[in-house]
Amino acid sequence: MYELYIKIFEHLSIPTVFAQISWPMFLFIGIAATLVIVVIFLVLLERKLLALFTVRKGPNRVGPNGFFQTFADAIKLLFKEDIMATNTNKILFTIAPIVFFAPVMVVYGLVPFSENLLAINAAAGLFLILAITSISTIGIVLSGWASNNKYSLLGGIRGVAQAISYEIPLVLAAVGICVLAESMNLPTIVQWQSGGIVNNIFLNWNIFSWNMWPAALGLVVFFICSLAEINRIPFDLPEAESELVSGYNTEYSGMKFALFFLAEYAALFIICVLISVLFFGGYLSPFNDYLCLLIFKNFITNKIILNLLVNIEQIAWLMLKTYFIIFVIMWIRATLPRLRTDQLMNFSWKFLLPLSLLNLFIVAIYRFLFPL
Amino acid sequence: MEKISVIKYQTLKKLKNLNINCEWQKSDTNETSIIIVNANHIRNIIEFFKRESDVKFDILLSVSSVDFPEHFEVSYHLLDSVFKNQIIIKASLSKENPTIESIAGIYSAANWHERENYDLMGIKFKNHPNLKRILLTDNWQGHPLRKDYVQDDERLIWNQR
Amino acid sequence: MQTLAKQMKINVGPQHPGTHGVLRLIIELEGEVIKNLEPVIGYLHRGIEKLAESRTYYQYLTMVDRVDYLSSFFNLASFCYAVESIAKIKVPRRAEYIRVITMELNRISSHLLWLGTFLLDLGATSPLFYTFRDREKLLGLFEELAGARLLYNFYSFGGVKQDFPPNWLNKVKKLCDELPVLFNEYEAIITKNPIFLERTKGIGILTKKVALDYGITGPNLRASGVETDLRKEPGYSVYNEFSFDVCTRQNGDCYDRYLIRLDEMRQSIDIVLQAIEKLPGGTPDKLLIKRPNCGCSEENCKYCGFDTLLTEKKINLVNFKPPKGEATSLIEAPRGITSCYVVSDGTKNPYRVRWRTPSFSNVQVLPELAKGSLYSDLMAIFGSLDVVLPEVDR
Numbered sequence: 001m002y003e004l005y006i007k008i009f010e011h012l013s014i015p016t017v018f019a020q021i022s023w024p025m026f027l028f029i030g031i032a033a034t035l036v037i038v039v040i041f042l043v044l045l046e047r048k049l050l051a052l053f054t055v056r057k058g059p060n061r062v063g064p065n066g067f068f069q070t071f072a073d074a075i076k077l078l079f080k081e082d083i084m085a086t087n088t089n090k091i092l093f094t095i096a097p098i099v100f101f102a103p104v105m106v107v108y109g110l111v112p113f114s115e116n117l118l119a120i121n122a123a124a125g126l127f128l129i130l131a132i133t134s135i136s137t138i139g140i141v142l143s144g145w146a147s148n149n150k151y152s153l154l155g156g157i158r159g160v161a162q163a164i165s166y167e168i169p170l171v172l173a174a175v176g177i178c179v180l181a182e183s184m185n186l187p188t189i190v191q192w193q194s195g196g197i198v199n200n201i202f203l204n205w206n207i208f209s210w211n212m213w214p215a216a217l218g219l220v221v222f223f224i225c226s227l228a229e230i231n232r233i234p235f236d237l238p239e240a241e242s243e244l245v246s247g248y249n250t251e252y253s254g255m256k257f258a259l260f261f262l263a264e265y266a267a268l269f270i271i272c273v274l275i276s277v278l279f280f281g282g283y284l285s286p287f288n289d290y291l292c293l294l295i296f297k298n299f300i301t302n303k304i305i306l307n308l309l310v311n312i313e314q315i316a317w318l319m320l321k322t323y324f325i326i327f328v329i330m331w332i333r334a335t336l337p338r339l340r341t342d343q344l345m346n347f348s349w350k351f352l353l354p355l356s357l358l359n360l361f362i363v364a365i366y367r368f369l370f371p372l
Numbered sequence: 373m374e375k376i377s378v379i380k381y382q383t384l385k386k387l388k389n390l391n392i393n394c395e396w397q398k399s400d401t402n403e404t405s406i407i408i409v410n411a412n413h414i415r416n417i418i419e420f421f422k423r424e425s426d427v428k429f430d431i432l433l434s435v436s437s438v439d440f441p442e443h444f445e446v447s448y449h450l451l452d453s454v455f456k457n458q459i460i461i462k463a464s465l466s467k468e469n470p471t472i473e474s475i476a477g478i479y480s481a482a483n484w485h486e487r488e489n490y491d492l493m494g495i496k497f498k499n500h501p502n503l504k505r506i507l508l509t510d511n512w513q514g515h516p517l518r519k520d521y522v523q524d525d526e527r528l529i530w531n532q533r
Numbered sequence: 534m535q536t537l538a539k540q541m542k543i544n545v546g547p548q549h550p551g552t553h554g555v556l557r558l559i560i561e562l563e564g565e566v567i568k569n570l571e572p573v574i575g576y577l578h579r580g581i582e583k584l585a586e587s588r589t590y591y592q593y594l595t596m597v598d599r600v601d602y603l604s605s606f607f608n609l610a611s612f613c614y615a616v617e618s619i620a621k622i623k624v625p626r627r628a629e630y631i632r633v634i635t636m637e638l639n640r641i642s643s644h645l646l647w648l649g650t651f652l653l654d655l656g657a658t659s660p661l662f663y664t665f666r667d668r669e670k671l672l673g674l675f676e677e678l679a680g681a682r683l684l685y686n687f688y689s690f691g692g693v694k695q696d697f698p699p700n701w702l703n704k705v706k707k708l709c710d711e712l713p714v715l716f717n718e719y720e721a722i723i724t725k726n727p728i729f730l731e732r733t734k735g736i737g738i739l740t741k742k743v744a745l746d747y748g749i750t751g752p753n754l755r756a757s758g759v760e761t762d763l764r765k766e767p768g769y770s771v772y773n774e775f776s777f778d779v780c781t782r783q784n785g786d787c788y789d790r791y792l793i794r795l796d797e798m799r800q801s802i803d804i805v806l807q808a809i810e811k812l813p814g815g816t817p818d819k820l821l822i823k824r825p826n827c828g829c830s831e832e833n834c835k836y837c838g839f840d841t842l843l844t845e846k847k848i849n850l851v852n853f854k855p856p857k858g859e860a861t862s863l864i865e866a867p868r869g870i871t872s873c874y875v876v877s878d879g880t881k882n883p884y885r886v887r888w889r890t891p892s893f894s895n896v897q898v899l900p901e902l903a904k905g906s907l908y909s910d911l912m913a914i915f916g917s918l919d920v921v922l923p924e925v926d927r
Contacts, residue, residue: 054662
C-alpha cells in the first residue's frame, strides 16, 4: 500500500518527502476513525454481555437486537444542552475532556494492528505509549478541579493517586517485555514472539513463544494495572457511583460527557490491544504459519493480494485476542465489588510492585539462560 | 406472668426504698406492665430500670407522647434484651408547660425520639443535648400532633380547595 | 487564590445514589477519613401519625402499608395486633397461619432487596439483578394473593381478607425448594469473594453495648451477639408452634450483618414450610369445611371450626369502634422491632397512633459507626444497616 501511495506521488511528480510525511497521518486518521466506530460498538457489547451475565435481555429496541442503541445514545448526548455550572473554571472545564481523550487516540497510531497497518513506527514505541497514556491522568484531575464539585474533586484526587501508584508496576511489567525482546519497538516485540520453542512439527507453533509464558507474572501484573489505569471495576474508584455519584465527570453533560465516555472505552480497547501485542503475540497467528497462506499459497501467486490477505488475517487474529481480553474485563466487571482507596494502594505497593520486580528477575534469568 | 409479678414485687420494694412513688398498672389488653410515675422523678426511675432493677431494661424502644384533653402524657417503652419483658413508664405533664427531664444521657436512643416528640408534640425536654426539630423544617410553626393544631400554614393553602 | 481548608464539608444527599432514598448526611472529611457525620432526616415525612387522627380505623388500614413499603405485611400486622388487642378480637388460627406465611415470605423478599442493594453499594452490580429476579417470584405470588405487589392491604382486624387462591401454596412450596439453591449461588459469588471480605470484615463494628444503647433491634442487634428475637420469645401470633433458630453472630461487623440475613432467609423458608404443613383446615383445595366463614366463634361449630376461619367475626367497616383503651404491639420486622402504639378513645377514629420503626434507630447510630472510617466504608456501613427511608421519616 505504501509503495502504491508513493508511486502516486511519483506519478504526479510531487516530492516523495510529502508522501513520507502524509502517509502516517492518513493511516492514523483512518485507523482512529474506524476504531471510534468499533469503540461505539464496544459499549453495546458491554451492555449485551452484562445483560447476559445478569439474566437480562439488554438493549433490544433500536435496530435489530438493539444494534443501533449506542448510536441513539450518542446522538442524544450530542444534542443535549452543554451545562456548565456557575462557578466552574470554564477554560479548564472545557480542556479536561480533550486532555483525557487525545492521548488515548494518539496511542492508536503507535500500535501495530498488522505487519503493515502501523501509522508511526517509533523506535521506542512502548516507551512512548506509556508516557503518553500518563497524560490522561491530568485530564481526570483537571476535570475534578474545574468542576468545582466536591465529588468531582474527590474523584480527581482518587484518580491521580491511583494512576500514579499503578503506573509503576505497569511500567515494570512492560520493562520485562523489553528485556525479553531487547527492544522497545512494538513490531520487533511482536516479531520476536514468533517461531515456537524448537523446530518441531508441533512445538514450532507461535503460541509457544509468546511472552505470556516467560512473563506470566508480568501478564498478571500488567493486566491488573491496566484495569486500574482505565478505571474499571474493581478499581473504578474515581467514578464510584455509590460513593461519588459519578466521580470526576459528575458535572459534565452533552458532548463533553460523550468525550469522556468515548475516551474510557477507547482506552479499554487500546489497552487490550496493547496486552495482546505485548503478551499474546500481537497479530501473529498461534500456529506456525498464517492460515490464508496455507490455503491460498498454491493458487494465488500475486504477491500483493497475498500480502493483503495476510494483513487481514493478522488484524483478525489481533481482534480475536483483543476481544477475548475485553470479554474477560467485562466478566470481571460483572463479578467483583469495588476496592477501597487504602486497600487499592496497599495492593499496588505491597503486592503488585514486588511481583513485578520478581517478574523482571525471572525474565532476566530467562534471557540470560536463553540468549537471543 | 409469674416472672413479671416477681419483678413487680421486688421493683416496687426497691423503688419505695428510693422514696419514689409510682403506680403499677397491669395493662388490660396484653401482658405489658404500665408504671405511672411522677414526671419529676423520670430520670431517676429510668436510671433505676436500666441499671438497678432485677431485670435490666437495656433497650429503649421509643419515647412517645399523647395529647389528652387535660394533660400530655409521655410514655417510655422499655424492653429487656434477656427476658424480653416490656414495660411502659408513663408520666403526665401539664398542658401549660409540658416540660420533662431528658433521658438522652441514659439511653442514646432517646436523643432522636425526644427530638421527634419535641418536633411533633411540642414537649420540651430539659437538658437535651440538641433539642431541634428533626422531621419538619426548622421554620415550621406549631406542633402538628397536638389536637389544637390548625393547619393555617400559608404553604398549605393549595390543599384547602 | 483561596487557601485549601484542611477539612472538607461534603453534603451527601438528599439525592445521592448511595443513600437509598432521601437522606442527607453532612460529612466532614479530612482527606478520605470521616471526621464528623450528621444525618438529617425528614425529607419523606408524610405525617402518617397525624393522618390517623382524621380517619377511621379501616381507612387508616390502607395507609399503614406505606410506613415501610418493603415489608408491608409487618406494618399491617403491627397495626392489626394493636387494634385487635384493644378491641379484644380473637384472631382465628387459620388467619394467624396465613399471616405467618405471608410475613415470612415478605421477610425473604425484603432481605433479598437488601442483599442486592448492599452489594450494589460495594460496587458489584450483578447480585442486584439476581436478587431482583428471585424477589420478583415472591412479588408475583403476593400479587396473586392480595392483588398488589408492594402495598398489600391484606390483613384486617380479626384476621385476613381472603383465603389463599387455589394452587397458591403449591407454588410457595415449589419456590421454597428453589430458593435455598439460589441462596447457595449467592454465597458462591459473594461470601468468599476476597474483595467482599476486605470491604466488610471488621468494618463498621457495632458493639453489643452501643447497639443496646441506641435501641438497635432485629438482625443488626443479633449480629452483635444479642439473642433478641420476638418471634421466639415472648412469641407473638403462632410462632411458638414452629421450631426455628434465632440466628446470632458475634462480631457485629458488616460481614456478620450480611451472614445473619442469609441465615434468616433460610429460617424463614423453614417456618413457611412448617406453617403450610400445619395449616389448620388444610390447603384451600382440600378444605374440609364447606363454609369457612359461617360467622361464629365457637370452637366446635357445626359448619366451621374456629381454627379454619379467616376472620373472627364480620366487622362493620363504617362503624368499627374499639372500646376506650390503648395497646402496643411488638412485631419482629425484617429490620427490627416495629411497634405500633394505638390509643383509642372509643370513637371511630384512633385517638393517637405512634409508630416505632427500627430504621429510625439504625440511622441514628450511623455517626457512631462511621466516625473515623473511610468515606468508602460509609456506604458499606450504611448499606449493611438496611435502612428504609420512608420508615425513618414516616
